Structures are given as C-alpha cells and as structure tokens.
Amino acid sequence: MPPPVPEPLSRTQLSTTIESLYRSESGRVLATLVRLLGDLDLAEEAMHEAFAAALESWPQTGIPDKPRPWLISTARFKAIDGMRRRARFGGTQKDFALYTEARMNEAQSNAARTNQAFLGVEDGKEIEDDRLRLIFTCCHPALPPEGQVALTLREICGLTTEEIARAFLVTPATLAQRIVRAKALIRDKAIPYQVPVSQELSARLGAVLLVVYLIFNEGYSAETTGAELSREAIRLGRLLLDLLQTFQITEPEVMGLLGLMLLQESRRAARTSPDGDLILLEQQERSLWNREQIAEGIALTESALRSRRFGAYTLQAAIAAVHAGSSSVASTDWRQITLLYDQLLRIQPSPVVELNRAVAIAMCEGPEQGLCLIDDLLARGDLSQYHLAHSARADLCRRLGRIPEARASYEKALALARQEPERRFLARRLEELNKTPGN
Amino acid sequence: MKYICLGYIKPGTFEGMTEDERHAVLDECFEHNDHLRANGHVVAELPLQPPETALTLYWKNGKVATTDGPYAETKEQLGGILILEARDLNHAMQVISQLPGFKYGLGPIEIRPAADLNEMLKASEQRRRQKSAR
Numbered sequence: 001m002p003p004p005v006p007e008p009l010s011r012t013q014l015s016t017t018i019e020s021l022y023r024s025e026s027g028r029v030l031a032t033l034v035r036l037l038g039d040l041d042l043a044e045e046a047m048h049e050a051f052a053a054a055l056e057s058w059p060q061t062g063i064p065d066k067p068r069p070w071l072i073s074t075a076r077f078k079a080i081d082g083m084r085r086r087a088r089f090g091g092t093q094k095d096f097a098l099y100t101e102a103r104m105n106e107a108q109s110n111a112a113r114t115n116q117a118f119l120g121v122e123d124g125k126e127i128e129d130d131r132l133r134l135i136f137t138c139c140h141p142a143l144p145p146e147g148q149v150a151l152t153l154r155e156i157c158g159l160t161t162e163e164i165a166r167a168f169l170v171t172p173a174t175l176a177q178r179i180v181r182a183k184a185l186i187r188d189k190a191i192p193y194q195v196p197v198s199q200e201l202s203a204r205l206g207a208v209l210l211v212v213y214l215i216f217n218e219g220y221s222a223e224t225t226g227a228e229l230s231r232e233a234i235r236l237g238r239l240l241l242d243l244l245q246t247f248q249i250t251e252p253e254v255m256g257l258l259g260l261m262l263l264q265e266s267r268r269a270a271r272t273s274p275d276g277d278l279i280l281l282e283q284q285e286r287s288l289w290n291r292e293q294i295a296e297g298i299a300l301t302e303s304a305l306r307s308r309r310f311g312a313y314t315l316q317a318a319i320a321a322v323h324a325g326s327s328s329v330a331s332t333d334w335r336q337i338t339l340l341y342d343q344l345l346r347i348q349p350s351p352v353v354e355l356n357r358a359v360a361i362a363m364c365e366g367p368e369q370g371l372c373l374i375d376d377l378l379a380r381g382d383l384s385q386y387h388l389a390h391s392a393r394a395d396l397c398r399r400l401g402r403i404p405e406a407r408a409s410y411e412k413a414l415a416l417a418r419q420e421p422e423r424r425f426l427a428r429r430l431e432e433l434n435k436t437p438g439n
Numbered sequence: 440m441k442y443i444c445l446g447y448i449k450p451g452t453f454e455g456m457t458e459d460e461r462h463a464v465l466d467e468c469f470e471h472n473d474h475l476r477a478n479g480h481v482v483a484e485l486p487l488q489p490p491e492t493a494l495t496l497y498w499k500n501g502k503v504a505t506t507d508g509p510y511a512e513t514k515e516q517l518g519g520i521l522i523l524e525a526r527d528l529n530h531a532m533q534v535i536s537q538l539p540g541f542k543y544g545l546g547p548i549e550i551r552p553a554a555d556l557n558e559m560l561k562a563s564e565q566r567r568r569q570k571s572a573r
Contacts, residue, residue, distance in 0.1 A: 041533055044530070044533065045533055045534070048478075048525075048526060048530060049478050052478045052479040052480075053478075055479065056479070082474075085470070085474065089467045089470075089539065154527075154529065160440070160526060160527035160528075161527040161528040161529045161530075162440070162527055162528060162552070163527075172527075172528045172552065173528070175528075176528040176529050176532060179529050180529070180532065
C-alpha cells in the first residue's frame, strides 16, 4: 500500500499552526540557540529566520514530526550563513570569531547528539537547562529592574515589544530601548549564560522571584491589561518550579511564590465590580473566588511550609490561604493572621508589613489597638506618602465614629492614590461619610 | 507587524564616493536586500529620486498651490522607503540595524509601526451609512 499522501496545507492554516508553535516553542528554541551561538541578538534573528523558513518550506514538505529540532538546526544554519555573509563583506573581528565559534559548537553538538543517540538520552533535559540559564541571564542583578522585567517577558514568555509596552502603559519606542539597553549590558558586562553555582543559587533565585512577583503585581493593579500579565507571571512561576524540579533543586520559596500568586489571582473576579470599581475583601462575593486556584495555592503553600526552609513569599501565601479558607471576614482567624505577620516581620522587616499587621490586630483586638499602631507608624514617617496607610487609618476612625478624622485621612489617601479604581473607591467612601448622620 | 522604514540620506554622500566605493556599497546593499526578501521581511521597497525632483502640494487661500522641492528642508533627505515585516519593534530594529548602508555613513533610518485604521474605518462607514439613511 502506498504511504498516505499528506494533505496540502493552506497558507492560512499553516501560519496559524506556526503562530501557535511560536507561542509554545520559541522560548525553548531561543534558549538553546543562545547557548549554541553565545549571543542573544544573533540567536533571536536566527530563530525568526527559521520560523520564516518554516512558512516557506512546510507547505511542500509538510510539518516535520519534531518541529523543535528542525527549527533549531535550521536557525543554526541560518546564523552561520549570516556570519559568513557579513564576514565576506569585510565584517569585523567579532563576526569571524562568532563564525568560528558557531562552527565549533556545531561540530561539538553533533558529536554530543550522536553519543546521546547511543545512550538513548533524550535531549529534553538539555533544553530545559538552556531555558533556566536564559531566565537567570534575563534576571541578572547587573540589569536594572525594568530591564529585567521587559527582557523576561520578551525572551522567556515570548511577548512582543508592543504587548509589553501596552501592559506597562509606556510607548513601544520606550520599551524597545529598555530592551536594547538591557541586551547591551549583557554583552558589555559579558554576563554569562549559566545557572549559578549552588552557593549563589539562592541569592540569584531571589532576583528571579522578584522579577516574577513584579510582573504579577503590575498585573494585579493594572486596570485593563492586568489579567494577561498575572497569567504570564503564574506561567513563569510554574515554569521555574518545573525547571528546578528537573534538576532536583528544591527551593520552597518558588512554591511559596506560585502559591501566593494563585491565591491572590483566585479573587480576581470578585475584587472589581462590572464597572471596574474596587471591592474590598470584606464586601467580596466569596462564591466568585476560583476554587481550583485556591486548592492548588493552598497545596503549594503547605508543601513549602513543611520544608521548614520557607521565606517571605511562603508566609504571605499562608496569610492569603487563611483568607481563602474563611467563609467571611467575621469568621476569619485573625489571630492566626497576626501570628503569621509577626513571623513575616522577623524575616522581612518593612513598614508595609507592619501596616498589614496593624489591620489584622484591629480585626481581632478592636479598631483602637490597630489605630494606635498605625498612628505610631505614620509618626515615624516611613508611610506618610503611602495612600493605603491613610485609607486604613480612615477606615478605623470611621468604625470608631471619629468622622472628621476619617474624612481627613480619606482626603490624604485620595491625594496620594494614582490608580483610577482606587481613586474612585476613596471618593465613594468620602461621599458616604458626608451622608453619615450627625455631620 | 508591518513597519515603515524611512531611509534618510545626506545629499552628496553617495556622489562624493569613488566609483569603487559606490560599487561596493551597492553590491552589499543589494545582496543584503536579497537576504531580507528571502526571509520574508520585505513587504515593499521604494527608492526615491533625489529631492530636487520633488514637488509639494499644499492648501493656500482656498486652493491648491505648489512649490518645487520637498516639504521639509533638512540636511538629510528621504532617500527610500522600505515596508518591513517583523515580529515586533525590537525585531524590526535588529533587522534594520544590520543594513550595510549604516557603516558607509548613508544616514539615519526612521522606523514607524504601520497604523491599524480598521476600527476608525468601521466607525466612519457606520456614520456614512446613517447619514445616507436619513
């Protein structure tokens, strides 16, 4: 029987397939190319050329069984071709050097592949290693935080410059330059593409987790584009957890952060009204909380806690887990939350944590105790420009019936708040105060 | 995404080169363009004749008037337009930064994303339909 003739693919079908392949594979392909070529720009360009080549040749040849190796070897060929071309037209020393290096890498990896075929080793692990390397490079402490964030979203998550710019409310030209500057720093400082050695791993992982959390927080507060960024941050957290597990590296804080993000994300549908207005925990419709995310978040938090090597992300996740497990604000175990904040304060002293602890104390010991703590905090000056400190104070004053004080604090908070939903929320609270009888 | 790349040139740069230099620039630029085309980057490319061949139309005292020459008098003049297909702005920058013309000092290149007027177009069609229905 003759082999079945492959159905010819239309160009539209094919470009849809290639686009989804880009979403799922570009991170892996790019990471491997960076290792093979030793240069991020070169790797990116070669990868794009390989995807273009796929669009050109797959209508005739059909989609290869293993698109990823096809893309990687095509890209490598394209890169060598490009270097040869530039070298021919009086290229720089760098071109010659890269050209030779790439040829050597090619020979080496061919030899490695042959060996692996003998040993029956899958190259999956090698590719995961490449991705982990690239994550550590993008989040290298020598890069400015906004550069780390932009580079991670583009090179690891596969977002376009325009998509990232939209999410951070900057122009594409501004964001493009951040990426160019970050890449130039990687080149100039010769930041290596490698997973840090175990002594450094924890500290460097801290920088990576911070980038992931920055992306998540941007998504948490951003009005319209937030969901997408939070999703990417959760995706990154999962990727990191998987990659580290592949190498039998157990870092409880990775679990803690993923748990924390899932627990916070589980409330997304409940924390804004259909008009985009902010709804506080107290008034949230808890049936809208995402039970699946809560279950996963709690499980992750529990494993992190069991390790006894947990840190600040895990403790914050544990606090979020107490809320997630309560059916109302009144039935919440505020004493447990206060204890967790005490622990958090010990490992990560910060006035914002103190503020949250004060609110928890107000919930279990009464508004007056909470207010005392907040007034002390404000008197120290650290939080005097932080709108949430003033709105928390306002809320406690309101509960105590100290209306003029509540009004003054809401007004301060409103003057400091920048996000539109928060401003609307504070304005609404002020309006309600004015309607309070006895004013 | 489509990017419109406006290539500027200082008048006289090219003319000031020796014949050998000119050949070297042209050969390298053309070969590079073949490479861009082969990789699906080129949507369209339009070289322009020199600025002295330009004519500018404008509106004056209720009618269209004309002047010789380009709209803006600057040191660098628009020399050609390339419509580039690239994944995003950084990709476009990377592709354009490799154009051989740069190292020969031919002049700057402005990159602008193509605007998507689909929404505006739809809204306008709706307005016009409403107008004619009245």
